[in-house]
Amino acid sequence: MxxxxxxxxxxxxxxxxxxxxxxxxxxxxxxxxxxxxxxxxxxxxxxxxxxxxxxxxxxxxxxxxxxxxxxxxxxxxxxxxxxxxxxxxxxxxxxxxxxxxxxxxxxxxxxxxxxxxxxxxxxxxxxxxxxxxxxxxxxxxxxxxxxxxxSVKTPAEIAYVRRAAALTDAAYEAALPLIGPGAREGDILAAMQGAVFAGGGDYPGNEFIIGSGPEALLCRYQSGRRTLDASDQLTLEWAGVYRRYHVAAMRTVVVGEPTARHIALYEAARAALAAVEQCLVPGRSFGEVFDAHAREIDARDEGAHRLNACGYSLGARFAPSWMDWPMAYRANPARIVPDMVVFVHMILADSDSGAAMSLGQTYLTREGPAECLSKLPLDLPVKAG
Known part of the structure; x- marks a missing residue:
């Protein structure tokens, strides 16, 4: 080898x-x-x-x-x-x-x-x-x-990160056609992980997260598979992995007609992601990244449904987690510098209505605005019921 x-x-x-x-x-x-x-x-x-x-x-x-x-x-x-x-x-x-x-x-x-x-x-x-x-x-x-x-990647590492990013997109593109009423979570998961392996990738540092129905509100993997209903929601968090280097992404796919809560949560998540993108520049802190996310979500009265962190660095990681230092949480003084790989996730879980919404992707920091490493669209993904 x-x-x-x-x-x-x-x-x-x-x-x-x-x-x-x-x-x-x-x-x-x-x-x-x-x-x-x-x-x-x-x-x-x-x-x-x-x-x-x-x-x-x-x-x-x-x-x-x-x-x-x-x-x-x-x-x-x-x-x-x-x-x-x-x-x-x-x-x-x-x-x-x-x-x-x-x-x-x-x-x-x-x-x-x-x-x-x-x-x-x-x-x-x-x-x-x-x-x-x-x-x-x-x-x-x-x-x-x-x-x-x-936490600061060399050009050789960034080349591997880009290959991982291509696998991230390939995994989602393999899964999306399978999502719909009657779809089995196991088939979706197999397609995603299979696309990474077929592309020369590795096992991830932690399991891909897949959850539908009430389990779409979870942001951890759990055992047990279910079949999607005609009206449903499916949360996916996954990573393309190449030579142990991770590029993660997150989406909640709505099956059937989106509810008003799905739309409101998506709009909050999208606004928060846009605000975070503006903070992913050298000199800003990871605490400021969190503040940007929280400010947009809280301004829409959705603060009760968000988490107390909204992202972290990625790199070559081993089980049991692909999360790396530093993390975006309140008052974290760690500074953003060029050539960091940072995954940011806007996760909203409304236990009262049962609606979930997650939106996340990975960026490469540069001297100017950060570069998104994924080519996937950010629109609310909806599959007809």
Whole structure:
């Protein structure tokens, strides 16, 4: 299997990381986020559900400590040459092996940044690190260091993002003809995911969201499929994925005649999306993006039906979520800069009337106005009953 990017690309990323480590006076980093490992070296696996850690020293050395099942995975997908294996056995302590490895690298007594805020760091691992490494080195939470670097995409990454965007549109275009009275959610879902796979794409970081009837108000995946009625509503949230890079979109499709509530909620969502687009420019904050969304929706007296966040960054992500840093919520000071990939969603769920309406798409930030990565129309999608 070839690397996702050129070795020169990975070398540049390593230089960027070690320069930031030097600025922050960190002697080493312990990476636990699979996204960080993938971004830095190409290492691609789902084995991060077990203990593994990638050590990066300020002078650019990289050592991966992982399980035997992931040894060849790392050899084939990454630039890492120094791969160590911790042994699966009763009472095994991979953190003790990590401590021995850090000692071998001369890092005792040094300042070491640790990625705590990630799915690859369980509470058990955190406890063991606090117990076994606290007197070995000065450990500091550096969970956001690589996440901040990953949020700005390189030209090579943007090329993959554009390929993911094409798969996003293809998935919706495959599903739309199937939607109507008597349609089965399973067939719609199969068409969407099948279009991504057929186009050379990957599994998404989380399941596609599909819900009709009362479940159209949900913004999470749930198990169980239903068949669409003559008058119905179907909420879809999905992502085209290429080389782990995600481009998400969201729509609520009305089956039959739209109700007055559907139309009112759609108009609020469309106005909010237009306001958000004006904020997706360098220098504005993610908090301002949220405020623009909330202002338009609240002005139409629909504030009770919106969420407390309206989007987030996207990139190369792993299960259980494709959401990335930073998120658009109230007062988030994180700034928009060029070459971010940002998904914004206007989600309205009126439990009183039972009407749902969602509208979302992904943008690439630039020096001027943001570029929408999807070619899908923003009109209210209606399928005849």
């Amino acid at each position: 070839s690397l996702a990017f050129s070795r020169e690309e990975y070398a540049t990323r390593l230089q960027t990381l070690t320069a930031r480590m030097a600025e922050e006076r960190r002697d080493a980093m312990l990476l636990f986020a699979q996204e960080s490992m993938y971004w830095l070296t190409g290492y691609d696996t789902f084995g991060f559900c077990f203990f593994q850690s990638m050590i990066v020293t300020r002078d650019g050395r990289i050592v991966l400590l992982t399980r035997s099942a992931d040894l060849r995975q790392a050899q084939l997908t990454s630039t890492v040459d120094d791969i160590r294996v911790w042994e699966d056995r009763d009472g095994a302590s991979p953190v003790l092996q990590l401590r021995d490895l850090l000692f071998e690298l001369g890092l005792n007594g040094n300042r070491i940044g640790v990625e705590y805020d990630t799915h690859g760091m369980t509470g058990r691992i955190a406890i063991d690190i606090a117990t076994l490494l606290a007197d070995f080195a000065l450990l500091e939470d550096a969970s956001s260091l690589v996440a901040v670097l990953r």
